Every structure is written in structure tokens, then in C-alpha cells.
Amino acid sequence: MMTTLRYGVFAAAAASLGLLSFLVLRTLTFGRRRLHSQARGNRAGGVAYAFGRGMMPWEKESARKHLPTYAAGMIYHAGIFAAILYALLLAASVSPDGAVLAVFRALMAAGFAFGAGLLLKRILKPAMRYLSCPDDYLSNVLVDLFVLSGLLASFLRAAVPVFFALAVLTFLYMPLGKIRHCFFFFYSRILFGSYFGRRGVLPHPPRRGA
Amino acid sequence: MSAPPTVSDPLAEKIRALTEEDLRTILAVFREKLRAEDAAYLNTCVHCGLCAESCHYHLATGEPEAMPAAKLDLVSRVFKSHFFRTGKALAGLVGAEKLSRELVGEWIDSLFGRCTLCGRCTLSCTMGINIFSLIRAARSALAAVGLVPPGLQSTVDTAIRTGNNMGVSKENWLETVAWLEEEARAELGDPTVRFPIDKRGARILYTINPREAMFFPLSISAAGKIFHAAGEDWTFSSENFDVTNYGLYNGDDEAAGIMSGRLVRAVEELGCRELILAECGHGFNSNRWEAPEWLDRAYGFPVRSILELVAGYVRDGRVRLDPSLNPKRHTLHDPCNLVRLGGIVEEQRFILKRAVRDFVEMIPNREKNFCCGGGGGQLAMTNFAKRRLETGKIKADQIRAAKAEVVVTPCHNCIDQLMELNKHYRLGIEIKTVCEVAAEALVFETRPSAGLPG
Numbered sequence: 220m221m222t223t224l225r226y227g228v229f230a231a232a233a234a235s236l237g238l239l240s241f242l243v244l245r246t247l248t249f250g251r252r253r254l255h256s257q258a259r260g261n262r263a264g265g266v267a268y269a270f271g272r273g274m275m276p277w278e279k280e281s282a283r284k285h286l287p288t289y290a291a292g293m294i295y296h297a298g299i300f301a302a303i304l305y306a307l308l309l310a311a312s313v314s315p316d317g318a319v320l321a322v323f324r325a326l327m328a329a330g331f332a333f334g335a336g337l338l339l340k341r342i343l344k345p346a347m348r349y350l351s352c353p354d355d356y357l358s359n360v361l362v363d364l365f366v367l368s369g370l371l372a373s374f375l376r377a378a379v380p381v382f383f384a385l386a387v388l389t390f391l392y393m394p395l396g397k398i399r400h401c402f403f404f405f406y407s408r409i410l411f412g413s414y415f416g417r418r419g420v421l422p423h424p425p426r427r428g429a
Numbered sequence: 430m431s432a433p434p435t436v437s438d439p440l441a442e443k444i445r446a447l448t449e450e451d452l453r454t455i456l457a458v459f460r461e462k463l464r465a466e467d468a469a470y471l472n473t474c475v476h477c478g479l480c481a482e483s484c485h486y487h488l489a490t491g492e493p494e495a496m497p498a499a500k501l502d503l504v505s506r507v508f509k510s511h512f513f514r515t516g517k518a519l520a521g522l523v524g525a526e527k528l529s530r531e532l533v534g535e536w537i538d539s540l541f542g543r544c545t546l547c548g549r550c551t552l553s554c555t556m557g558i559n560i561f562s563l564i565r566a567a568r569s570a571l572a573a574v575g576l577v578p579p580g581l582q583s584t585v586d587t588a589i590r591t592g593n594n595m596g597v598s599k600e601n602w603l604e605t606v607a608w609l610e611e612e613a614r615a616e617l618g619d620p621t622v623r624f625p626i627d628k629r630g631a632r633i634l635y636t637i638n639p640r641e642a643m644f645f646p647l648s649i650s651a652a653g654k655i656f657h658a659a660g661e662d663w664t665f666s667s668e669n670f671d672v673t674n675y676g677l678y679n680g681d682d683e684a685a686g687i688m689s690g691r692l693v694r695a696v697e698e699l700g701c702r703e704l705i706l707a708e709c710g711h712g713f714n715s716n717r718w719e720a721p722e723w724l725d726r727a728y729g730f731p732v733r734s735i736l737e738l739v740a741g742y743v744r745d746g747r748v749r750l751d752p753s754l755n756p757k758r759h760t761l762h763d764p765c766n767l768v769r770l771g772g773i774v775e776e777q778r779f780i781l782k783r784a785v786r787d788f789v790e791m792i793p794n795r796e797k798n799f800c801c802g803g804g805g806g807q808l809a810m811t812n813f814a815k816r817r818l819e820t821g822k823i824k825a826d827q828i829r830a831a832k833a834e835v836v837v838t839p840c841h842n843c844i845d846q847l848m849e850l851n852k853h854y855r856l857g858i859e860i861k862t863v864c865e866v867a868a869e870a871l872v873f874e875t876r877p878s879a880g881l882p883g
Contacts, residue, residue, distance in 0.1 A: 245513070246468035255721035257731065259772045269557055280797065281479035281553035288479065292555075349493040350476045350502070352524030395515055396523055403473040404556055410466050411557025418718065419772030420796050 224383035228310040231390035238394035239402040246406075258417045265416015269408040272422065288340065291333040298330010299362055302369035306386040309372065309379060320373060327370040334363040354396040362398070365389045439579045439812055444534050451574045452528050456511055459570035462682075463512070467566060470558040471508045474501055480560075483553035485799050486543045489820040495543050497550035501560050503535055504567050536571060540564045541578055542813040545805035546678065547765035552796065561770075568680030577679045578813070581806040584675045585684050592691065593671035595639035605642045606665060609650045617654065617873060624653045627699060628664035634701040635663050635735070636672035636692060636716075638709045638841040645841065648708065651868035655739055658871050659747040663705075669695035672712035673842075674720070677766075678806030682723050689720030696730055704732045708839035708862045710764030711804065713771050734767065736839055739867060740776040743783055749872040755785040757859075759866065760833035762791065762824070762847065763798040764840035777839055777863050784870040785835075791827045799823050801838075803846025818853050821846060825854035835859045837866055 276282040282289040305323050308315060315323055338359045341347045365385040372382035393399060415421040463471075476498055481487050486495035493499055502524065509515070509525035519525075526532060546561040554560065571577060577585075588594040597605075603626065610624035625631060635656070641648040656663045669691040676685025696704045706713050717732045742748040761781060767773050774795050781788050791798065802821035807813060824847070828836055836847055836858050847860045 242472065243469070246465045246472070249463050249465045249468045252464040252466055253722070253725070255725065255727040256718050257727075273557075279553060279555075280793070281483055281555065284482050285479050288477075289555075292477070344478075346481065346493045346496065347476075347478050350478050350496060350498055352476070353521065354523045355476050357522065395519055397475050400473050400475050400556065403469055406469045407473040407556045407558055410469060411551065411554075411559065414559060415796075418770070420769060420774065423774065423796065 221380060221383075224380055224387070225310045225312075227387045228306055228383050228390070231387040232307065235390040235393045239399060242394055242399060243402055243406060254417075258419075260416050260419030260421075262413045262416040265414070265421050266409055266412030268416065268422035269412030273412070288337070291336055294329050295334040295337060296330075298326050298328075298334065298366050301326035301330065302366045303386075305369050305373070306365075306382060310383065310386075324370060324373050327366050327373070331363055331366045331370060334359065334366060338363060358392070358396050358398050361385075361389055361392060440537055440576055441534075443576060444530055444537070447530050447533060447574070452530075452533070454574050455533065455570045455576075456507070456528055458573040459507070459566060460512055462566040462569045462680075463508070466559070467563055468508075468513065470556075470560075470563060471505045472513065473556045473558055474498060474505060475556070476502070477555055479555055480550045480553050483550045485545075485547075485549075485802060485820045485823040486816070489822050490816075492543075494539055497554070497560050500539050500544055501558065501563060503532070503539055504563050507532065533571070533576065536567055537576060537578070540567050541571075541581070541806070541810060542816060545765070545800045545802065545807055547800035547804050548770050549765070549797075549800060552769070565677075565680050568678070569682060570680070572679050572681045577681075578806075578810040580809040580811045581675060581679050584806075584809045585679050585681060588671060588673070588675065588688055589684055592668060593639040594673050594675060595643050597639050597642050599667055602642055602670065603667060605646060605649070609646055609653065613650050613653055613657070617657070619657075619873075622653070622657050624649075625664040627667050628662075630700045631664035632662040632701065633664075633703045633705045633738070634692070634696045634699060635665055635705045635707065636712070637665075637670055637707045638673055638712065639671050640841045640845070641707070642670075645844070645862075647865055648841070648862050651862065651864040652707065652735060654868045654871060655742065655748060655864060658873065659742040661738075661742075664699065664701065666692075666695040666699065672707045672709045672716065674712060674715035675806060675809065676723075677711050677715045677719060678809075685715065685719070686723035689716050690724055692716060693720070693724065693728060701730070703730055704728075705738055706732065706734050708735060708841065708864060710766035710768075710771070710840035710842060712766075713773065714766035717771060734771075734773050734776070734839075736767075736773055736776040736780065736863060739864065740779045743780060743867075748867075750780075750784045750867060750870040751872045752784055752786045752870060754870045755835075755866055756787070757785070757834040758787040758789060758832065759785040759835045759837050760789050760791050760828065760831040761794070762801060762828075762836055762838040762840075762843055763795055764838060764843050765798070765800050765804055767839060768798065769796040773839075777837075780863055780867050781837060784867045789831050789833055791831045799827060801843045801846040801850070803842055803849075808842060808845050817846070818849060821850045822854065825850045825856060828856055828858060829854075833858065835861060835866070837861050837863055839863045 368382040368385045371378040480497040484497050506526035507528050510527050548561045550560050587596050606624050614622045674688045801824045807817045
């Protein structure tokens with residue numbers, strides 16, 4: 220049973236990677252936009268901005284105005300990545316211990332807490348409910364359970380099969396719903412940076428009062 | 430999730446009469462407009478809602494329908510249902526929805542009536558989704574079956590039919606230029622002042638917003654005076670002078686290409702070396718960035734904003750400005766299409782800081798500035814006028830906070846909206862273009878006598 224689950228984790232992760240890559244490639248069937256206008260700025264600079272300064276709260280108004288949510292999101296994602304890595308390590312029969320295990324536990328505990336917090340926000344705020352479809356709830360619940368099971372598995376050996384099973388489910392669901400943004404985030408940020416970089420809008424020199 | 434459509438009357442009957450064939454046409458055109466970039470964006474939104482406050486519609490009204498993510502969702506539901514399916518069983522789960530008459534009604538109400546295509550939400554989006562380009566693609570699809578709000582469509586139709594969006598006749602245009610030339614000569618006391626028309630081989634072809642010819646001739650004479658002071662070799666075209674392009678807003682790429690193509694033809698036929706665009710935000714974005722794509726060709730000449738040109742004059746010492754001639758407190762409204770989407774960010778500041786004694790920035794400013802509320806074709810769509818004025822409150826508040834007497838903006842579309850906001854919110858401000866302010870600060874060898882028209 221455990222062996223099957225171990226292989227299942229790797230198989231599901233591989234399937235997920237394959238499907239996500241397929242989805243990204245599928246967008247190319249729409250054809251790339253041909254640009255004839257003369258560039259004014261620098262695409263590479265724009266992309267660097269998109270992944271660097273452009274994500275900072277002092278630069279991004281939405282992050283600044285929603286600092287708790289933005290921070291919660293960051294911690295949530297750190298917890299998710301920790302849980303994924305922990306699942307792959309355990310499946311490979313590598314059991315972190317000591318300080319490394321403590322870091323995994325801290326990240327997964329915080330990730331679960333903030334993930335659950337974001338789910339509550341989605342449920343309680345009318346504007347968020349208006350915006351949400353079933354996938355928004357399901358994705359959040361599934362990932363929260365996965366992270367929580369990882370945390371439990373780090374304490375209880377008996378919880379490891381549940382952790383593996385949830386890892387398989389999460390990996391398989393990734394390409395189907397909004398969790399596909401784990402790939403598309405990078406795609407879109409590159410496009411964002413290219414667009415504004417090429418037009419000479421971003422990056423701009425640091426300034427005050429803007 | 431679905432709100433009942435509140436489509437204004439002009440299009441309600443058309444929506445009811447939509448056939449299945451019409452719906453297929455909308456889908457086909459929508460699909461044709463989408464590129465890989467758009468498909469990527471449409472797979473990215475996680476409904477985090479952090480974009481909400483970036484939109485002046487949502488800020489002013491609090492309506493959930495006005496959240497950028499909600500507007501994007503109207504588009505992505507159709508995309509997921511028709512063009513990027515993940516299986517029938519998952520359609521409801523991921524919010525996919527087939528295009529229907531009801532959804533078309535929501536598209537019109539939100540994508541035309543709750544969006545100025547200002548792009549501010551894109552800067553705030555955690556993912557960086559280019560929401561305005563997706564909304565424009567949906568507008569294109571609606572345009573294909575005649576579902577553009579009538580005021581906006583008639584602006585495009587007038588431009589296609591007459592050569593400019595105000596229907597200014599060639600005769601009136603030539604008379605206006607001759608009159609302004611005469612006035613400038615009198616004001617400057619210089620008989621050599623020329624406002625040339627169709628001058629072959631002139632270095633630059635200059636364009637205008639036809640509203641300048643009809644209602645704001647001071648803008649034209651301001652540019653002419655600056656060209657004169659700089660010793661520029663320039664010309665207007667007698668036929669193709671309209672910098673505006675409302676095809677950007679109704680989404681009709683073919684019409685947009687016809688309008689921008691006229692300016693390209695004028696430059697090439699007159700043998701000019703550069704196309705200089707007047708102070709018009711969407712005209713700049715259209716002709717500088719979008720038109721080469723609409724026309725599917727690169728140009729053999731540069732396309733620049735007059736702000737780039739004038740900033741160059743000042744920098745090179747070709748014109749001298751005296752800020753003491755503009756002693757009032759000035760602030761600057763950044764037009765979205767020129768700044769956030771166009772990249773002309775510092776030139777207007779460079780000019781104004783040398784042309785006025787007291788310059789203060791609005792907060793926020795530059796690419797983070799709020800739309801005035803008049804973009805996206807809103808000024809032409811009278812059926813959404815109430816919303817436009819309501820959402821303009823965000824800009825009105827910004828202006829009040831700046832405590833300026835003069836609001837400067839390099840865009841006649843913005844000027845129209847700011848004039849309405851000035852009246853509606855009793856702001857008590859003067860509104861000018863950058864060239865108007867710069868022209869007032871021009872230093873000539875002999876200063877023109879005061880009191881003369883100009």
C-alpha cells in the first residue's frame with residue numbers, strides 16, 4: 220500500500236507537470252501577436268521589474284492596500300511549496316529531521332493557517348463570494364487539507380498515507396482548475412513585463428510620492 | 430454570480446433579436462482576436478480580488494460587477510466554455526459558461542459601460558493580466574454584430590465617412606488654419622509666422638484632435654507658436670489631420686486601421702520624415718502602438734508625441750520658457766493611454782516644470798494615476814453618462830487634494846471629462862493642455878503685446 224502511494228505521488232507529480240506543460244503549449248495554438256511598432260523601452264528590464272520591484276507592496280498598490288491578504292498569500296504559497304517538497308522527499312524515503320524538519324513544520328503550519336484564513340475571507344466577504352466559482356473553494360480546501368496532512372505526517376507516521384493520497388489528488392487536480400496558475404503566473408508576469416517594458420512604461424526610476 | 434443585465438435601451442432590442450448565427454459570429458470573432466498571450470492571461474486569474482480598488486468604477490460605486498476580476502470573468506467564462514475546455518464535467522466547477530443573449534447583455538453593460546480600458550487594474554493585478562486587452566477583444570466581437578453603444582459607433586462611422594470624428598469639412602479646416610495663422614501673426618507681431626498646409630517635404634506632419642478645430646483652437650495655435658519659436662519645418666495635412674481613433678474603443682480593427690492608415694498615407698505622400706501626434710491619449714496609443722499591428726506593417730518613419738518633440742526643443746534650447754508667465758499653481762492629469770499604456774511619462778513634467786512657477790503632482794500620478802473616467806469611449810456613450818460622472822469623483826477628489834488652480838492634461842478627451850467634472854463637482858479649476866501652458870511661457874525676442882487674441 221505504502222509503496223503504491225509512494226509511486227503514486229511521483230506519477231501524479233509527473234502527470235501534473237506534463238499536463239501543465241501541455242496547457243502552456245496549447246496557448247501557442249492561438250498564435251503569437253506580431254508586433255510592428257518600434258519599441259521604446261526594454262523588454263528584459265520590464266520582465267525583471269515584473270518579478271522583482273513590481274511585486275513589492277510599495278510598488279504595487281493592490282499589495283499595499285491589502286497587505287494582510289498579500290502577506291497571507293505569500294506565506295500560504297511558501298507552505299504549499301514546503302508541503303510539495305516534503306511529500307516528494309518522504310515518497311523518496313528521505314525523512315528530514317532536526318532544524319530542516321522544524322522549518323518544514325513551521326512553513327506548513329503557517330501555510331495551513333493562512334490558507335484557511337484566505338478561505339474564510341472568500342466565504343465571509345460578499346465581494347469575494349460574488350467573484351468565486353466552485354473551483355475557488357475546492358482548490359483552497361484541497362490544498363489546505365494537503366498542507367495540513369503534511370504537517371500531521373511530520374508528527375504522526377500513521378498520517379503519511381493520508382498525506383500521500385492528498386498529494387496525489389492535489390497534483391492531479393492542479394491542471395484542471397485554478398491551481399494551474401502555478402505555471403501561468405510565470406507566463407503572465409513575463410508577458411506583463413514585456414508589454415510595459417517594450418513601451419517604456421516600466422521599469423521607471425524610483426521616485427517619491429507616486 | 431450572474432447579475433441581471435441592465436443594458437441601456439439602445440441595444441436591448443438588438444440583443445433580444447440576436448440569432449444563433451449572430452452568437453456564432455461573436456464567438457468566431459472573439460476567437461480570432463485572441464492570441465497566445467490572451468489565452469495565457471485567461472488561464473491565470475485566481476479571483477483573489479486584490480485588483481478591486483484599482484478600478485475607479487469599483488472605488489466610486491462599490492459595485493461588485495465593477496471589480497476588474499468580475500469583468501475579466503465575464504470574458505473568461507466564455508473562453509473556458511468554448512475555446513479552452515477541460516471537460517464537460519468540470520465546466521460548472523471552473524465557472525465556464527456558454528455565450529447566451531443574457532451574457533451578451535452583461536458583456537455590453539460591463540465591458541462597454543463599466544470600463545475605460547485604462548489598464549490600471551493590470552498594474553495592480555498580482556498575476557499581471559492584461560485585462561484591458563481582453564476586454565477590447567470582447568468589444569471587437571460585439572462590434573462584429575453591431576452591438577456597440579450607438580454614440581461610440583456613430584463617432585467611428587463619422588470618422589470613416591468624413592475623414593475625422595467631428596465631421597469637420599476640408600473647407601472649414603482650411604479656414605480655421607488660415608484664421609489661426611493670421612491671429613498668431615498679429616499676436617506675435619511677426620508676419621513670418623506660418624501654419625503650413627500640405628507642405629511637401631516638411632520634416633514633420635502634425636495632427637490634431639478635430640475638437641481643437643471645433644472648440645479649442647487655442648490648442649492648435651499654441652502648437653503652431655511653439656513650432657514657430659523652434660524654427661520647425663512642419664505641416665498639417667488638408668485631408669488627414671485627425672489624430673483620434675475611436676476604433677481603439679469600439680474594437681473594430683478594420684475601421685481603426687482605415688483611420689490610422691490615413692495618417693500614414695499623408696506622411697508618405699507629403700514626404701514628411703516624422704509623424705507628430707497632438708495631445709490626445711488614445712490617439713497616441715492608437716497611432717504609436719496599435720496601428721502598426723492593425724495595418725500589419727512597420728513604418729518607415731518614427732511616430733512621436735508632440736510632448737517628446739517640445740521637451741526636446743526645451744532641452745536643446747530651441748525654445749525658451751519663462752515660468753513667471755504662468756504664476757498660478759498647476760497640477761497634471763496623466764492620460765492613461767499616453768502614460769500608462771503609452772510610455773510618455775516624464776516629458777510633460779519636464780516641460781511643465783520649466784513653464785510654470787508652481788507645479789504640484791497629483792497623488793497618485795504617472796502610470797499609477799487614476800483615469801479621469803472619460804476614456805474607453807465613455808464620453809461618446811451617452812447611455813452610460815451617469816456612471817461616467819459618478820466614477821469621475823475619484824479624479825475630482827484627486828484634483829481637490831492637489832489644491833491647484835490649473836489642471837493640465839495632454840489629452841482633449843480628458844479635457845472634456847475634466848470640464849464636466851469641474852462643473853459637476855464645482856472644482857473651480859482652469860483646464861489646459863501642456864502646449865497651451867508652454868505657449869504662454871514662450872520667450873520671444875520681442876514679447877507680444879498683451880490683450881491681443883491668441
